[in-house]
Amino acid sequence: MSPVIPIHADIGCAQAPVLVERGQREVFCGLTGIIWLHRKMQDAFFLVVGSRTCAHLIQSAAGVMIFAEPRFATAILDERDLAGLADAHDELDRVVQRLLQRRPDIRLLFLVGSCPSEVIKLDLSRAAARLSHRFMPQVRVLNYSGSGIETTFTQGEDACLAALVPVLPASTQQHEPELLIVGTLADVVEEQLGRLFKAMGVDRFAFFPPRGSDALPAVGPQTRFLLAQPFLGNTAHALESRGAMRVASPFPLGAEGSAAWLHAAGGALGLRAETVEQAIAPARRRAEQALAAHRTLLAGKRVFFFPDSQLEVPLARFLARELGMLLTEVGSPYLHRQHLAEELAWLPAGTRLSEGQDVERQLDRCRAAAPDMVVCGLGLANPLEAEGVTTKWSIELVFTPIQGFEQAGDLAGLFSRPLTRRKLLAA
């Protein structure tokens, strides 16, 4: 029997209608991405050009994780800047100069736009070009927006990586990776996936973003790239404009998703399905075994997703197909039909899908559905818990290593633990 997973065999929700809402939203802004990006790119610095609110958000969200001098800060726009009474560009130049004198370890500096910098129309791309010209080759300066106007928190990573794509070196055939894995992954996940690629016989692969700015991968028409995260629409577009080709696949969540993702990579590189299966079979078996215990607890339980991270569709697919959970609604801030095509085909037919948010109406639907668990942002979790609803913070799913076979059991545990806890509290 062929071990190849028939990705396109299901129709599922591939053509399902989507409830589109454009009302009040309860989501974090793109600045949040700095929390995981600054830990990944170890010679990069993120300078938010924003208000005290922005500084507060970053400090309180990331503060507990700081063990050394942080690699992010906020250049505060004060009343004089906001009223147009000071030259914000001059002040920004002074801040950057002081920063680079104090931190000679910085090689890549991101100027990160915010709501206030967008409102006063501060042109950070002009500032980045000017500062890059001044500080290259020691420091490259780029810019992107993390503003909360019309964006959600994972779009910060997308904007950051998309800003980095134009400065990736052009490929020469010998030096370019044949496979580029795109999206921030925990180091431990990268190492596990790297071992699997090598077992499959793939040696020329690279991760983007890299850990250091001296390891930017080359890109060109020979590059095949595989998204590791579902929220990288602009990054994918930027890579495609450099000639690279996206490998269509579900995302590497759970045993099934990880297997399909690795098979898609193998297929794109011309490997035989049997070769891939042989390389991944032991890890896949371990993942399936790890899921079994959680399935007993989660099968038949009803879950409702509020839109937050854009991980909702792959997570819902994993919970439904591998753990037997029932999907009452799968909401996502943005449904990228093309990048999610394989995931949507795997969702059970009839699943209610929603895009965007009108929070009060969605809360009404959630209460009417009476799910056993709600996956939502921090702002909604506390009020829902107070109503007796079991919740899971969606942001935790972005901070925790959840991709790949070895993490499948831990990922299931993130959903089974809150239900166990509530059961114990109720006993």
Ligand code: SF4
């Ligand atoms: S970027 Fe906007 S939403 Fe984010 S903290 Fe600053 S003001 Fe608030």
